[in-house]
Amino acid sequence: MTQDGIARTPDASPRTLPHAATLHDVAREAGVSLATASRVLNGSERKVAEAFRERVERAAEALGYTPNVSAQATARGRSPVIALLVADIADPYFGQIAAGVARGADERGLVVTIAITERDPERENRIVRALRGQRPMGLILAASRAEHPDGAEAGSELEAFERFGGRVVAFGERHGDDGAERSVVIDNAGGAEELGRRMAALGYRTAIGIAAAAGVRTSDDRLDGFTRGFASGGGRVERIVRADFRRESGAAAMAGALAEGVEPGTLVFGMSDVVALGAISAIRAAGREVGSDIAVCGFDDVPASSDVTPSLTTVRIPLNDAGYQAFRAIVDEDWQQDPLPVEVVVRDSTPGR
Amino acid sequence: MTQDGIARTPDASPRTLPHAATLHDVAREAGVSLATASRVLNGSERKVAEAFRERVERAAEALGYTPNVSAQATARGRSPVIALLVADIADPYFGQIAAGVARGADERGLVVTIAITERDPERENRIVRALRGQRPMGLILAASRAEHPDGAEAGSELEAFERFGGRVVAFGERHGDDGAERSVVIDNAGGAEELGRRMAALGYRTAIGIAAAAGVRTSDDRLDGFTRGFASGGGRVERIVRADFRRESGAAAMAGALAEGVEPGTLVFGMSDVVALGAISAIRAAGREVGSDIAVCGFDDVPASSDVTPSLTTVRIPLNDAGYQAFRAIVDEDWQQDPLPVEVVVRDSTPGR
DNA sequence: ATGAAAGCGCTAACAT
DNA sequence: ATGTTAGCGCTTTCAT
Numbered sequence: 001m002t003q004d005g006i007a008r009t010p011d012a013s014p015r016t017l018p019h020a021a022t023l024h025d026v027a028r029e030a031g032v033s034l035a036t037a038s039r040v041l042n043g044s045e046r047k048v049a050e051a052f053r054e055r056v057e058r059a060a061e062a063l064g065y066t067p068n069v070s071a072q073a074t075a076r077g078r079s080p081v082i083a084l085l086v087a088d089i090a091d092p093y094f095g096q097i098a099a100g101v102a103r104g105a106d107e108r109g110l111v112v113t114i115a116i117t118e119r120d121p122e123r124e125n126r127i128v129r130a131l132r133g134q135r136p137m138g139l140i141l142a143a144s145r146a147e148h149p150d151g152a153e154a155g156s157e158l159e160a161f162e163r164f165g166g167r168v169v170a171f172g173e174r175h176g177d178d179g180a181e182r183s184v185v186i187d188n189a190g191g192a193e194e195l196g197r198r199m200a201a202l203g204y205r206t207a208i209g210i211a212a213a214a215g216v217r218t219s220d221d222r223l224d225g226f227t228r229g230f231a232s233g234g235g236r237v238e239r240i241v242r243a244d245f246r247r248e249s250g251a252a253a254m255a256g257a258l259a260e261g262v263e264p265g266t267l268v269f270g271m272s273d274v275v276a277l278g279a280i281s282a283i284r285a286a287g288r289e290v291g292s293d294i295a296v297c298g299f300d301d302v303p304a305s306s307d308v309t310p311s312l313t314t315v316r317i318p319l320n321d322a323g324y325q326a327f328r329a330i331v332d333e334d335w336q337q338d339p340l341p342v343e344v345v346v347r348d349s350t351p352g353r
Numbered sequence: 354m355t356q357d358g359i360a361r362t363p364d365a366s367p368r369t370l371p372h373a374a375t376l377h378d379v380a381r382e383a384g385v386s387l388a389t390a391s392r393v394l395n396g397s398e399r400k401v402a403e404a405f406r407e408r409v410e411r412a413a414e415a416l417g418y419t420p421n422v423s424a425q426a427t428a429r430g431r432s433p434v435i436a437l438l439v440a441d442i443a444d445p446y447f448g449q450i451a452a453g454v455a456r457g458a459d460e461r462g463l464v465v466t467i468a469i470t471e472r473d474p475e476r477e478n479r480i481v482r483a484l485r486g487q488r489p490m491g492l493i494l495a496a497s498r499a500e501h502p503d504g505a506e507a508g509s510e511l512e513a514f515e516r517f518g519g520r521v522v523a524f525g526e527r528h529g530d531d532g533a534e535r536s537v538v539i540d541n542a543g544g545a546e547e548l549g550r551r552m553a554a555l556g557y558r559t560a561i562g563i564a565a566a567a568g569v570r571t572s573d574d575r576l577d578g579f580t581r582g583f584a585s586g587g588g589r590v591e592r593i594v595r596a597d598f599r600r601e602s603g604a605a606a607m608a609g610a611l612a613e614g615v616e617p618g619t620l621v622f623g624m625s626d627v628v629a630l631g632a633i634s635a636i637r638a639a640g641r642e643v644g645s646d647i648a649v650c651g652f653d654d655v656p657a658s659s660d661v662t663p664s665l666t667t668v669r670i671p672l673n674d675a676g677y678q679a680f681r682a683i684v685d686e687d688w689q690q691d692p693l694p695v696e697v698v699v700r701d702s703t704p705g706r
Numbered sequence: 707a708t709g710a711a712a713g714c715g716c717t718a719a720c721a722t
Numbered sequence: 723a724t725g726t727t728a729g730c731g732c733t734t735t736c737a738t
Contacts, residue, residue, distance in 0.1 A: 022714095022715060022716085023715065023716060024715075024716090034715095034716080034717095035717085035718085038716070038717065038718090042716085042717085043717080043718090067715090067716080068714090068715055068716070070714090070715080070716095071714070071715035071716045071717090072715080072716060072717075073716090074714090074715080074716075074717095075715075075716040075717040075718085076716085076717065076718095077717095
């Protein structure tokens, strides 16, 4: 043994590090061919004599062999990965979706890679392009995107991805023409409409919507649905302030609205719970009361929503299941979305008037 | 052009799908060798004539070439990935850490893969083993683990990983002897001690701790620190109930404690905000009041903690930065942890008595 | 500075 | 049923 604890090889190439056992090592150790070793360790169709199989398995065990995923991927031409794009992984909305995706991936032994778009469309495009390099089985777009922000160019990276056999699954129906893309749809409009109806029934007549920029599909759908439902009960969305889906943004938007004046008895509808939570803190900061003075409702039913006081009225959507659906949309050839029930849950932030 | 839109090749092999442009394609298109193409597109040292360089770049652009990461990884022997292990990605604690890791990875063009341990040590071991197959640059263990659950066996997968040049970074100092492993340490004990002191100063004298199983380092440290600080101010932790770090678990533990009887004026210390939040809901469910009746404090300062009412007293730790530190511990050869300030933030859930 | 060619670890025909 | 061998897409000596 040499001083560095590594056996010196005849050709004296100075390996600096021991290397992980390779399939080759296993085969040699077991006294079988590469192919046989590969078959018992990885190949699907079982056609190896029990005796050999055992020897290979023992050798692999002894050497601590782990198949090199990259090598397998190059050889097979596809990578056992699912790429997940989210706007912000620290956001509970995306966190839950991610959990659902991970749950599915785990079942199939797939690895999920995650990338953060920060809600920047340009950044998103760059990421998709880079992700293509991973040659993943599929791409899940959970980041809320706007409709074709600038004409035909947008999404061309996605097309390229699909053209080469990758599957892309988006949350929410996609604008365009492309039939290849699958989407798991959450009934944003329907849920919001029901919410609007319920709020009108509770006696609210005027509302302020805190929405993302026009063009952001999720936001548009929720706002439109709510407006419709609210109107059907005699209510009216009298003002729409813009924010993105971040908490601080919601707070700022609310603060702005407050500065312009908000009548007692007004209902504020945040396009997501996170935004609504931000609005609540702004309302408090302005010395107003949440509930009987200014009512607030949101959308998503993230865990925090039941913890606030007053607890937040919202629309529950099974985010984790939605993530799982997205996973299945990628791996199941004949996938069809299971229904994702949305449900209005009325809590204390919207007392009856 | 044939009917399927693909040029028929002389050997008539029926490719079912177009394939992504390969480096080979680019080289041919540009009329240069594979090596040259590789050099301009990926190689580090620049030594290619400007004329060639341009032709290659144009060809790559025209063909929409994206380097095949797996192939690069096999050729180079290492994969540009950072593997992140968390107990539960939907938990805001892990979500923030993940965001920090992702932020760093993005800077260096690395991809982060995430795996969920579900707080199951056995599962964690399986995962680490599978992860080895990715040959990632490093492994970040954010999942709170117990000390050697069952003797020497535990962590052997980690050792194997490190032996082959992978770097593992753990949150919290590791038990063992191994010098290879780096750890980003959060001053759990110190923060909790200060919290204990402050609570005692507020007038609390008896506390109930909701902790994870003994042996879970994070929990132990927080509990010990708190106990010490609280005692220094004349307080005493009179009961310790066990839960894991999930919200429901915290609620159940609190419900149990409540059933046995909890004196007014008692302080409940949840080992994490999530647990404390669960405790709060249990207290409410039992018809008791949070604050003046039963006070509650937690640890982490997740966003939800400032939204609850009464807002939760806790210890703030810069989780996102902690995640970023972990990233750096992997990529920077001469890494040294930047200090991660912990700070007690007293809110309404622990009014002075 | 450029190209030819030998790998990287593994899979999958194709023999045998 | 097992072994041989030609790739997979890319990197990297090693010549030139």
